[in-house]
Amino acid sequence: xxxxxxxxxxxxxxxxxxxxxxxxxxxxxxxxxxxxxxxxxxxxxxxxxxxxxxxxxxxxxxxxxxxxxxxxxxxxxxxxxxxxxxxxxxxxxxxxxxxxxxxxxxxxxxxxxxxxxxxxxxxxxxxxxxxxxxxxxxxxxxxxxxxxxxxxxxxxxxxxxxxxxxxxxxxxxxxxxxxxxxxxxxxxxxxxxxxxxxxxxxxxxxxxxxxxxxxxxxxxxxxxxxxxxxxxxxxxxxxxxxxxxxxxxxxxxxxxxxxxxxxxxxx
Numbered sequence: 001x002x003x004x005x006x007x008x009x010x011x012x013x014x015x016x017x018x019x020x021x022x023x024x025x026x027x028x029x030x031x032x033x034x035x036x037x038x039x040x041x042x043x044x045x046x047x048x049x050x051x052x053x054x055x056x057x058x059x060x061x062x063x064x065x066x067x068x069x070x071x072x073x074x075x076x077x078x079x080x081x082x083x084x085x086x087x088x089x090x091x092x093x094x095x096x097x098x099x100x101x102x103x104x105x106x107x108x109x110x111x112x113x114x115x116x117x118x119x120x121x122x123x124x125x126x127x128x129x130x131x132x133x134x135x136x137x138x139x140x141x142x143x144x145x146x147x148x149x150x151x152x153x154x155x156x157x158x159x160x161x162x163x164x165x166x167x168x169x170x171x172x173x174x175x176x177x178x179x180x181x182x183x184x185x186x187x188x189x190x191x192x193x194x195x196x197x198x199x200x201x202x203x204x205x206x207x208x209x210x211x212x213x214x215x216x217x218x219x220x221x222x223x224x225x226x227x228x229x230x231x232x233x234x235x236x237x238x239x240x241x242x243x244x245x246x247x248x249x250x251x252x253x254x255x256x257x258x259x260x261x262x263x264x265x266x267x
Contacts, residue, residue, distance in 0.1 A: 004067045006075045007059040008052040008083070009033040012044030021113070021262070022089040023047040024080060026097025028119070028245060029184050030142065030149055030173035032058030035094060038165070038251035043259065047090070052079055054096065056180020058172065063180045069096070069191045073103035077111060090262050092116035094245060095215070096184060099124065102193055102223070105200035112202040114265035116258055118246050119212055121219035122226060123192040130189035134182035141178045146170055155211040155243040165248055197223060198230020203265040205235055207257060209242030209249070 011033065012020070023043065025036045033051035040049040054072075055063035080089055090113050093101040098120025105115050136144060150159065150170060159166040204227050206220035220236035227234035237257060242249045 002065055002067065003071045003078070004055045004063050004075050005061055006052050006055060006072070006079055007061070008050045008079055009059060010049070011036055011040035011051050012047060012049040015048075017048055017084055020046060020048045022080070022084060022087055023049050023262075024076065024089050024091050025049060025051045025247075026076070026091070026093030026100050027052070027054055027057065028095035028097060029054065029188070030057070030145060030176055030181065031094075031169050031245065032172040034058075034168045034172055035245060035248050039247040039255050039258075042251060042255040046259070047262075050080075050083065052076060054180070054184055056177030062177040063183045066183050066186055069099050069103050069187050070107065072100045072187065073107055076100060076104060077108050080111070088113050090114045090116075090265070092118060092258060093120065094118045094247060095120050095124070096188060099188070099191055102197070102200070105202050105204065106193060106196050109200060109202050114262050115200070115202050115204040116207065116261065117204065117220070117223055118207040118254070119209055119215055119244050120206075120223075121215045122194040122197055122223055124188055124215055124219075127189040130185045134185035134189075137178050137185070138182045142176045142181050143174050146173055149173055152214055153244045155209065155241045155249055158243075158249055169245065169248060194222070194226060197226025198232070200227045200230070200232050200234070203233045203261070205237065205257065205261045207246055207254065208236065208238045209244060209246055210238050210240050211243040214244050
């Protein structure tokens with residue numbers, strides 16, 4: 001396995017980096033930096049917001065071979081170091097991006113100022129389910145996932161209220177490299193850090209969507225409980241009307257939670 005090559009997009013206004021605290025945001029499987037566009041507009045006056053894409057998604061090149069969530073976390077640190085060597089940063093990630101955040105907290109906690117894990121878990125789904133999805137997408141491409149993802153990603157009525165947002169996100173899924181998507185599925189199949197949550201010492205918030213069928217609020221509660229059991233500082237919160245892509249579905253509510261949390265964490 002080789003550490004994946006990931007690229008990033010600056011979502012806050014162009015200015016000299018370092019004048020504002022750095023916030024790095026990560027995606028859900030099948031999405032891109034588009035997931036964070038609306039939230040970044042609300043946060044961009046206070047933070048330098050850098051969004052990264054999964055391998056084969058958005059601006060990141062396709063992966064040539066399999067990788068782990070641990071290696072994704074290493075790649076995020078390398079990405080930050082390429083922009084601001086040695087900098088500490090706030091991190092927020094959704095689903096696979098949130099799993100990467102947990103791995104950052106476990107392995108690179110000294111680099112984090114705060115950690116916001118959204119619509120994610122310390123273990124997501126089953127290995128069998130992820131491996132089956134990987135084979136399906138390898139054979140038929142990412143468009144085969146669009147109908148199911150549209151059901152899982154968005155809370156009731158969201159696609160009618162915000163057709164442009166849902167369309168951009170589903171186009172990200174359609175355009176993702178099928179093999180890289182499959183590698184992401186395999187990374188999730190092997191991901192389980194439930195026994196390591198107690199080693200996370202960075203202030204952590206776990207945000208869930210009440211309508212999320214993939215990782216319901218009990219997953220956020222499990223994250224917070226596991227961190228707190230080790231003496232850490234974590235809290236879980238659930239948002240009504242939200243399913244699996246909280247920053248896109250409820251950017252105002254998510255930003256309010258993140259802003260208050262990051263300020264309490266000392267930024």
